[in-house]
Structure formats: C-alpha cells, structure tokens
Amino acid sequence: MIGLEYILNLYNLQHIELAERLGIKKQNINMWVKGRQNIPKKYLPVLEELFGIDQTYFGRELSEIEQLEIQKEKLKRDLNPVIKKYEQQFSSGEINDLVEVPIYDQEEMNAIEREIEKAKLVSKFKTAMDIVDHNPYLETYKLMVELLEKVQHESVLHKTIEALAHYYEVLPDGVSSEPEQEGFESELFEVFDDHNY
Structure with missing residues (x-):
C-alpha cells in the first residue's frame, strides 16, 4: 500500500478533506494514492507537517515495519507519552550490544514498540533462512x-x-x-x- 493511502486510512481522513487542506482537486489525491502520479515535491513538506510523519513515506509502498513506525508516530501525537525510564536491551545488527530502550507511561506506546521489535525479528529470521x-x-x-x-x-x-x-x-x-x-x-x-x- 502506498504511504499516503495508508496514512489517510490511519487518520480516517477522506481524499476530499486532504484536497481541501492542500487547496487542490480531489482527483490529484486519487492519482497520488493510486500511484498514477508522483506527489509533487512542494506538497511533501506540507504533508510532513500536517501528519508529523517523514515525507519519504508518502509516495512509496510501505513495509509492515514502516506501517508500524507510522502508527507509533501517530500514537505519540495522540497520547503525548512520557518516558518513565530506560531499559537496557540487546540489539542485534552491525554492532551487537546493549541499547537504552524507552519505557513509556502509556501501555499503547510500549505495545507498539514490542510489535515493531517483533516485526524486525521476523524479517531478520526470514533473511537468515534465505541466505542460501x-x-x-x-x-x-x-x-x-x-x-x-x-x-x-x-x-x-x-x-x-x-x-x-x-x-x-x-x-x-x-x-x-x-x-x-x-x-x-x-x-x-x-x-x-x-x-x-
């Protein structure tokens, strides 16, 4: 799913509403969502400001991890969570080490963090299996x-x-x-x- 379509669904925002906010026709939004036309560069910073989501997500297909990251950003805006503490957790990657992970006062934030971590693990497991x-x-x-x-x-x-x-x-x-x-x-x-x- 193209990022803009996913974000509009997540925010429960109709194409016509976004078109009105941008001062353009609804057909433009439809073309962007269907991938028939690229989102003009001048609208990307506006979309980024409007949704609080990095502009690189809007015009491309999103992975499951990226969709979860966008959900997390929306939750941050909706809940304004506070970090209660940091917890050390093992992080695998180029440098395997302990990293400080925030623990929030809102369980929804902690839950989405766990979902993102699980999705990353599943992806890495699949990659490990596909090496040969x-x-x-x-x-x-x-x-x-x-x-x-x-x-x-x-x-x-x-x-x-x-x-x-x-x-x-x-x-x-x-x-x-x-x-x-x-x-x-x-x-x-x-x-x-x-x-x-």
Whole structure:
C-alpha cells in the first residue's frame, strides 16, 4: 500500500478533506494514492507537517515495519507519552550490544514498540533462512521453531542460546542476563571443548 493511502486510512481522513487542506482537486489525491502520479515535491513538506510523519513515506509502498513506525508516530501525537525510564536491551545488527530502550507511561506506546521489535525479528529470521537457496540447516530452523512454540518459557533454552551467543562472540562478554550465566556457560563450553566443537 502506498504511504499516503495508508496514512489517510490511519487518520480516517477522506481524499476530499486532504484536497481541501492542500487547496487542490480531489482527483490529484486519487492519482497520488493510486500511484498514477508522483506527489509533487512542494506538497511533501506540507504533508510532513500536517501528519508529523517523514515525507519519504508518502509516495512509496510501505513495509509492515514502516506501517508500524507510522502508527507509533501517530500514537505519540495522540497520547503525548512520557518516558518513565530506560531499559537496557540487546540489539542485534552491525554492532551487537546493549541499547537504552524507552519505557513509556502509556501501555499503547510500549505495545507498539514490542510489535515493531517483533516485526524486525521476523524479517531478520526470514533473511537468515534465505541466505542460501537450498539451506542445509532447514531441519535446525524447524527445531528452533518447535522449541519456541513449546518451551520458550524454559530458562535452560534462554541460558543455552545466550551461551551460544557468547561462544560465537555474537554477544559481547560483558552482556549477561543472570549472575549464574557465567557458571552455566563455562560448563557448557567444557562439553564443546571435549568434543572438539
């Protein structure tokens, strides 16, 4: 869906209403939404100001993550949330490290943040699976999904995944979820060493 169409739906704004605000004909808005005509550059800053959304979103197809980001910006404008505190969370990417994540006084904001994070994880998981056309580790991915479906609440799963992240240096040494994690990892790494892994 083109950004402008998504934003108009989200704000419950009719094409005619936007056309009146911009001082143009409704047909122009229809052409923009259907992708038959690009939004003229002179209107992009006006749209950005009107909706409080970066102008790069209006004229292109939006991903699920971008749609959630736009919902988040609308919520910020509607709720005026206050950041209660910051929480450290692991961030994967080019630099795997802990980052400060805001915790808001409005649960709707925290919920949309979690939805965005989940959508990013799903996208990264899919990308990881698509690295090779005929992925030889497809059975491993199936097992991972089974574990997540059946025992994701078990601490041994979390401890083992964190240990693997340390073992392969995906997670920095100083980042640890629990005090006893180091002991768990040293015993697990001994098993790896015993079997020449």
